[in-house]
Amino acid sequence: MTRLLLPLEHLPDSIEQDDDALLWRLNRLPRRVQQVFLLSRLDQLPFASIAQRLDLSCAAIERHMNQVLQAAQQARTPVSREACLWYVRLQSPDVTASERIDFRRWLDAAPEHLQAFHDTELRWRTLLAPARMLGHGQWYRQPWAAVSLGGCSVAVGLGLAALLAIGFWS
Known part of the structure; x- marks a missing residue:
């Protein structure tokens, strides 16, 4: 992400969270959301590059990144949700001067x-270690990374069932 408001010296102990619980929540996100997150967090790609690489709109990248930050938040209050929205929006190449003023x-x-x-901002910084665990093996860099094997096997199974049914009635 771009320029932060806080200096980078060190993270307070109060912001630390159980990595296993955070990793579990990140693992529950859709594969495409995980892929966008890992390309942003581990490879430090800007939203425009991720959008081009995955053939998505910048708005879709923003939605995915917001999902990640919402999943990572400990306290989900209306103000924290709005802060996440602002944090993600300010990273977008589509952000306007008017929005920055707002x-x-x-x-x-x-x-x-x-x-x-x-x-x-602090939550974003704490996501590096879980991102490294989630992106182990660099699966997210592959173009087909967001394709779920489970979804493919269901589609193949339905296709075979349809072929068998057509062949049976012929």
Whole structure:
């Protein structure tokens, strides 16, 4: 992601979370969402590059990244959800100057907005270790990485059943 508001020195102990629970939640996300996340977090690709690589719109990349941040959040309050939306939106190449102004207004509107945004930035930083575990073997770099074997086997099974049914009635 791009420039952060917080300095990079160190993460407070209070933001640490059980890696197993976080990894479990990230593993439950759809494969395409995981792929977008890993390309962003591990390969540090910008949204436009990910969109081009996966033949998706920037809006789809934003939705996927927001899903990841929502899954990673410990406290899911309306303010934290909005902070996640802002955090992801500000990374998009489609963000406008007007939206940046709206963000500053939102940030300045209440102290809890600034805190929620900082928490979101810290959460993003803590996702590196789980991302490395999730992306083990670099499966996410393959163009077919988001194709589910389970979905393919169901489609093949239905196709074979249809062929058998047609052959049976012929």
